[in-house]
Amino acid sequence: MSEQTESETPFTPVGPANMLKPGESAIIEIEDDSIVLVHLHDGYYALENRCSHDDGPLGQGRLVGFEIDCPRHGAKFDVRDGAAKSLPAFRPVASFPVRYNEDTDEIEIQYKKPEPQAFEDPRGFNFNFT
Numbered sequence: 001m002s003e004q005t006e007s008e009t010p011f012t013p014v015g016p017a018n019m020l021k022p023g024e025s026a027i028i029e030i031e032d033d034s035i036v037l038v039h040l041h042d043g044y045y046a047l048e049n050r051c052s053h054d055d056g057p058l059g060q061g062r063l064v065g066f067e068i069d070c071p072r073h074g075a076k077f078d079v080r081d082g083a084a085k086s087l088p089a090f091r092p093v094a095s096f097p098v099r100y101n102e103d104t105d106e107i108e109i110q111y112k113k114p115e116p117q118a119f120e121d122p123r124g125f126n127f128n129f130t
């Protein structure tokens with residue numbers, strides 16, 4: 001079995017185009033994984049619902065502008081690309097392409113299960129525990 005390339009990854013319909021007002025977010029499930037769907041004035045964005053610091057539920061965080069903060073320890077992430085914007089998180093969270101399907105009037109997410117990230121110490125100390 002071959003791996004799917006980015007362009008072959010299907011888009012999954014998640015709801016009608018008006019499912020969220022600008023400034024709102026929702027937690028949805030795709031393939032048993034939890035995703036945060038955000039509607040901003042310039043469109044929809046999707047991120048994994050798991051903080052890269054310690055697995056906090058990002059979808060329960062506060063949305064301010066283009067940033068969502070983690071309710072556990074306050075790290076902020078850019079919802080447009082998943083970039084970590086403040087400590088204690090320094091690694092991004094996965095983000096997924098979102099599109100509007102005119103034919104069905106639905107929002108669709110190109111979801112691909114994120115690869116697990118190897119631990120990298122931001123100070124440059126990487127320990128081998130073997």
Ligand code: FES
Binds near residue numbers: 052074
């Ligand atoms: S789990 Fe998100 S900041 Fe710690």
